[in-house]
Amino acid sequence: MTASSYATEFEVAAMELLDAQMARGPIREQREKAGWSESLWAAFVDAGWLDVMLPDDLGGLGLGIREISGIFTAAGKQLVPGPLFDNAVAVPLVVSGATRTEHLRALVAGRKRISLADGAASSQPAESRPRIADGRLFGSVDLVRCGGGTVEHLLVVVEHPEPTLVMASTATAGLTSRHRRSFDPAAECAQVVFDGAEFEPLFENRSGEPERAASRITQLRDAARLLYAHEAAGTARHLLDSAVSYAKEREQFGRPIGAFQAVAHLLATLATRQLTLEAACEQGLDLWDGDPVRRGVAAATAKAIAADVGRSVGEGALQVHGGIAFTHEFPLHRWHLHALSLQGLYGDQRVLAAELGHLLLHEGLEP
Template sequence: MRFALSEDQRLLQESVGRALGELAPLERVRAYAEGGDFADVWRGLAEMGLPGLLIPEEHGGLGLGLLEAAVAAEAMGAAVAPGPFLGSVLAPLALRGGTPEQQVRWLPRLASGEATACIAISEAVAGARDGAGVEASDGRLTGKALFVLDAQGADLLIVADRAGGLHLVEQPPAAGAMATIDATRRLSEVTFEGTPAEPLASNDGLERLRDAAWVMLAADTLGASQAMIDKAVAYAKERQQFGRVIGSFQAVKHMCAEMVAELEPARALVWYAAYAFDHAPQEATVMAAHAKAHLAEIGRFIARTSTEVHGGIGITDLLGLHYWFKRIGLNRQLYGGPERVREAAARAQGLVPA
C-alpha cells in the first residue's frame, strides 16, 4: 500500500506551481496587494481546469476529489496567489445539495471559469461577531456576513443562515471591503436586506462545507510554510557574516532543521484529512479539525522562525516575506482559530457535550 501522492497528483501540483510561477510571480502579487486586478491570472488557471477540479465530468469539470484540490491549494499557498480558488472548491460541494436545475445552471459556468463563486459561512462555523449573522425567511435573507473571501465581482454566493441552512444567491449584494492583515486575498462584508435566495437541501451541507474549508486552509498554510522554509534556507546559504555564510552557524542550522522537522509530519496529516473527506466520512470532521488546528500552530512557528533567519530584512516590504507571514496568519483564524476548531473535534468524538 502506498501512502503518498499518486503520479497524477504530483503532476497536478507541479503543473499548478509552474503555472503560478509564470502567471503570478511576486511582482504580480505585490501589484494585486496594492489594489490591482488578478482576473487575467485566474483566467490562465481556468484554462488549466483548476475551477473544475471537484465538478463532475458531465458538467464540464474534472471530477476529482478533495485531495487533488488540497494539492492545488498547497501550490496556491506556496505562491501566495490571489484568486477565487477556495470558492471554486466549496461552491461545487454546496451545490451537491442543490436541485438538478441549479447544478445544470451553475456547474458548467463554474467549471469553465466563466462564473466565480464565494462562500459566506464564517458566522455559522466560527461564531458571530459585531452583530453579524443571517436570517432566512420566505426565500429571502436578512442580516450581515463578515469575512467573505472574493465576494467582489462574484457571480454566485453560498450563504449559511443562523440555523445552519445553506442558500444560493444569484445576484450577490454589493460587498464592502474589510481591512485584514493579508493583502493577497480580499475579504468583504456583505449585507442582506430581503435578498432573494434559493435553499440548498442538504442535512449535513454546512458541516461538510466547513470540513472542506478547514482542509483547504490547512493545505494553503502547508504550501506557504514550505515556501518560507525554502526562502530561509536559500538566504542562509548566501548571506555572509564574519566572513562566513550564516548557514554554517549552528544556531541557524538548528532553526532551519527545526522548521523542516515540524512541517514534514504535517504534510501527511493534511493529505490524509483531504483523503478522509471523500473516502472515510466517519473520520472527516476530526481529521479536518486536527489539520486546521495543527497547521495553524506550525505555520505560525515557521513564519516567525523564517523571518528570524532573514534578520532585519525579513520584515521589509522589499523582500516580500511578509506576504507569506500574513497569509498564514489569516488562515489561522479564518473559519475558526485553533482553540475553536479543537473544540469541534472534541465534540465530534463525544469528549465534550454537543
C-alpha cells in the same frame, strides 16, 4: 494513475503555470499592489482549475479533494489571490449534492465568479449569520473572500430556521456589500449584509432535505479546513525554503550563518514542524472518503496544526533573515501575512482544540 499521483501532477502543473504567470511584470504588480489580477484568474480558468471537481455532465473531470489538493499547496507557495476554494471546491460540492441547481449550473457554464458566504469562516456568532424569514434573507456574513473587492454572486450558507444553501446576487435589493481592508496580500474581503434579500434555493422544500443540506454544509466546511491547511502548508514551505537558502548564502564572520548552531537548530525545528503539518494534511486526505466523523476530525486536526505551524514557521523564517525581513520592500513578509490570515479561517488552533476535545470527551470518539 493513483489519486496521490494526480495530486502531485496537479501541483507540478500549477507551479509551472504560476511561475510563468508571475514572470509577467503587469500580473506581478497587480497582485502586489491590489491583491488581485483578472489576467491571472483568467489563466486559472483556462488551465481548468475550476473543472477538476466539477461533475462530468458539466464538462468537469469529476475528481475529488485529494486530486485538487496539490493545486492548493501550489497556491500557498505562490500567494494565489482570489476565491479559489469557493469556485474550485465549494461550487462543485454543492452542484453534485443539491437538488435545485439550475441557477448555479448557469453561472458555472457562464464562468461567473462566485464567492462563498459562510459565517463559520470567521467564527462569527451564530445569531448574526444569514437566516431565512418570510421567504427572504436576513443577517450578515462578516468575512467574504472575493476578488478585486467585488462580489457578484454569493453561495450563502444558511443555518436558521433550517440548514440550507442558497444563491444570491449582490445586485438584488436588500443586499449590501462593503469592502473590508485586509492585511493579507492574497485576499480581498467584503462584509455582506442581508436585509430582506431575494435568493435562489438550492434544495427542495421537502422531507429529508434539511438533513441532506446539513450534511453538505458539514462536508463543505471539512473541505475548507483541509484545503486551507494545504494552502498553509504551501505557504510555510516557501517560508522555510527561503530561510534555508538564505542561511546557506548569508555569511557572518567568514562563514554561512547556517553553520552556526543556533541558526541550524532553529531551521531543524521549523523543518520538523513543517513535516508534521504535511503529514497531517496527508492523513486528512487518506480519511476523506471514510466515516464522516473521522473525516471531520482529521480535517480539523490538519487545520489546527496549520494554524500553529504557519505562524511559527513564518516567525522563524523572518528571524533567520534578520532585520532585512522586516522591511516593506523585502517580499518574504507577504507570505508571513498570508499565513497569519489563514490561521483563523474556519477556526484557529485554540478554537479547533476545544472542538476536538469536545468530540473526544463527549461524543465517545477514540483518539
